[in-house]
Each structure stands twice: as C-alpha cells, then as structure tokens.
Amino acid sequence: MEVADGAFTTVDIGVPAAGASILPGVVLPGFADVHGHAFHRALRGRTHDDGGTFWTWRERMYAVAERLDPDTYLALARATYAELALAGVTTVGEFHYLHHGPGGVPYDDPNTMAAVLRQAADEAGVRLTLIDACYLRGGFEVPLAGVQLRFADRDVDAWAARVADLNADDSCRIAAAAHSVRAVPAEALPTVAAFDGPLHVHLSEQPAENDECLAATGRTPTRLLDDSGFLGPRTTVVHATHLDPEALRTLGERGSWVCACPTTERDLADGIGPMRALADAGARLALGTDQHVYADLLGEARALEDGERLTSLQRGRFSPPELLGAVTAHEALGWHDVGAIAVGRRADLVAVPLDRSGTAGIDPAQVVLAPTTVDTVIRDGDVVVSGGRHVLGDVGRLLVDVIGTL
Numbered sequence: 001m002e003v004a005d006g007a008f009t010t011v012d013i014g015v016p017a018a019g020a021s022i023l024p025g026v027v028l029p030g031f032a033d034v035h036g037h038a039f040h041r042a043l044r045g046r047t048h049d050d051g052g053t054f055w056t057w058r059e060r061m062y063a064v065a066e067r068l069d070p071d072t073y074l075a076l077a078r079a080t081y082a083e084l085a086l087a088g089v090t091t092v093g094e095f096h097y098l099h100h101g102p103g104g105v106p107y108d109d110p111n112t113m114a115a116v117l118r119q120a121a122d123e124a125g126v127r128l129t130l131i132d133a134c135y136l137r138g139g140f141e142v143p144l145a146g147v148q149l150r151f152a153d154r155d156v157d158a159w160a161a162r163v164a165d166l167n168a169d170d171s172c173r174i175a176a177a178a179h180s181v182r183a184v185p186a187e188a189l190p191t192v193a194a195f196d197g198p199l200h201v202h203l204s205e206q207p208a209e210n211d212e213c214l215a216a217t218g219r220t221p222t223r224l225l226d227d228s229g230f231l232g233p234r235t236t237v238v239h240a241t242h243l244d245p246e247a248l249r250t251l252g253e254r255g256s257w258v259c260a261c262p263t264t265e266r267d268l269a270d271g272i273g274p275m276r277a278l279a280d281a282g283a284r285l286a287l288g289t290d291q292h293v294y295a296d297l298l299g300e301a302r303a304l305e306d307g308e309r310l311t312s313l314q315r316g317r318f319s320p321p322e323l324l325g326a327v328t329a330h331e332a333l334g335w336h337d338v339g340a341i342a343v344g345r346r347a348d349l350v351a352v353p354l355d356r357s358g359t360a361g362i363d364p365a366q367v368v369l370a371p372t373t374v375d376t377v378i379r380d381g382d383v384v385v386s387g388g389r390h391v392l393g394d395v396g397r398l399l400v401d402v403i404g405t406l
C-alpha cells in the first residue's frame, strides 16, 4: 500500500518495496464506533452494586453529567477516544447532548462543549462525527428537570440555529439527532429531519418507551418517526431492540441504518434486538459502544452474533464478512471515503497480530470472532497506535486521573 495526503494511492499484492513498513498479522480497515456518549465512560464498573434498572442507571449517568465542565469533559473525552483508538476505532460518532452549562445556561459560545469534543478527538487521533442531539423534554408529558436542563435548547428552532453554526472540516462531520421520541415532541421532529446530513435517533431501547409512545400518540416510535419524514437511507436508528413486525418492515423498506450496541443492551438488560431479521428486511447494520461498558468494537460484533445464536439456537447468523461490514460502517456517520482498503479511500488500517495468546492458531478469515488484539492503528496515513501503545502514552493513567477528579 502507498499513501499520499492521507489516502491510498496504490493497493497491490506482491513483494514490498524497499524501505516499506511491514504491519503484523491481519490488516483490516479502521473501525467506526457509530454510537456513543463519551461521558458515560466514567460510569464503567460503578453501577452494579444494587442491581437496579435502566432507569436507576440513568440517575447515576445524570449525576456524572451534572459534574462535567469544559475542562473535565475535554480530559474525559480525550482519554475515552484514545481507549477506542487502542481497539482499532478510527471514526467516532459522538451522540452529543450535554450542550449547556449548569442549570441549562448557555456558555458564551453556545457550542463550547462541541468544540471540546472536537479537540478531544483531534488529540486522541480519531476522526469525529459530532451528532448534535435535540432534547426538549423529560419524557412524554414530562417537563425537563435537574440536569436535563443542560441537554435542552429553548425550542427546536433554537437547536437548529445552534447546529447551523457548527462547521465540518477534514476530520469532523456534523450530524443531527432527535435524542428519542421521549425527548423530542412529534411536532418538532420534522425540523430535526430537515437537517441536511446524517440523522440519528435512539429507538425502542426499552418496552416502556413503546408503551408510553403508544399511550401518548397512538403510534409506535417507528411509525411516529416515519410519519415525521425521519426515516430514510441517511438515518441511523440506535438500538431498535423492541420492534413490532410493522416497525421492522418499515426500517427495512426505508433502507435505514440500525446501530446495535449489544454490550450496552446486555449491561442495561434492554434485551436482544432482531438484527438478523432487520438485515434481511433491508436495513443496514452498524455497531456502537454507546455507554462504553466496554471499548471494543470487535467485541460488539461478537456480542451481536452471540445474541443471535442464543435466541435462534443457530450458529453463523452473521458471516465474518458481514460482521466486518458492521464494524466499518463509517458511511452511517457521513464518511463515504473510509472503511475499505482501496485506492482513493482514506488510509485507515488496523493490524491484528496472529502471534499473541489471544489470536494464536486462528483462521485469519475469522479474526473478528477471536479476542480483540490490536497492534497498530493508522488513521489518514498517520500512526495513532503502535505496538499496542497510543501516541498519547498511558491511556489508563489519563482515565484514572479524570475519573478520579469527577
């Protein structure tokens, strides 16, 4: 492979040129973490003491959100993105809703927190899609309260005006989201859907969302989104765990992306979504780490397949190439020139060595299904991870320092 200006100019099979660098093991395209919230990383391994539910977990998450300021958010996001890079992620989709200061008071620059996330991604060596999420209420017929005020703009027009001030560049794209049908009223959804770019939304993660949406609107969340013009090929729905047959069919017919976050759905006891059926219906699959209970996108792919096996009692529900496709879904984040090792594509590479304890003896074609072992990560031709070490140094120390502060 030869690279110029961050893109492949030659991809060939043969004897390497003199002076070429040789990457170890199997070399894959860089991975895309299509859905995550960097600040949730501070919750890992801290929410299991009293069991609890999705909703009590959410209270803990709010407590972290309450404490963050631009400095601590920068440090936490930078370390979190660096941890993802160690696992082969080259594009991060940050589903961003922690917009404002305490009490919901906007910062002098209302996009201060967005700027912090962009800086964090740059310093961690990952490309970013900043998915700015509209968040207007606490739930169906429930007003905003407490830390939720930090998530909310005055109304959907104020959200749209703030997002219009965000500019894309070579390492950052802008996408829009409705946080969920819980947090965005039906009448505001068309304004969010009018955004010119990728659209994201949390969908039917918990049965309670479906029940409340039906009670409040007479429609399922999927039907409500579809009626609002929200669903199409540029749309990514996140989770899609609890779908009725009509919702499943609609997502397939619209050709939308479905982003499963299997380790989060497992951790929060959400359930196992119908991912094989969605793919068969025409939806395209992506994967996200969501709450960062693990920072391992290949692990998400294995959890996707494992969930299918456990519910269907069949092996091989997704082939290794299908799983690899799901970990390289950069397109769902608006990056159409990333995700393949081919001339003209951006030069993102992940080298998986085959001489380590986790990978020794495996069939290279099935590397996705072996324990994640990453030696080298290259993004846009630049080395971000080498010998399993991030250019920022000791990522564990970076995480310990900032989580300790929080």
Ligand SMILES: [Zn+2]
Pocket (backbone or CB within 6 Å): 035, 036, 037, 095, 202, 238, 290, 291
């Ligand atoms: Zn999420």
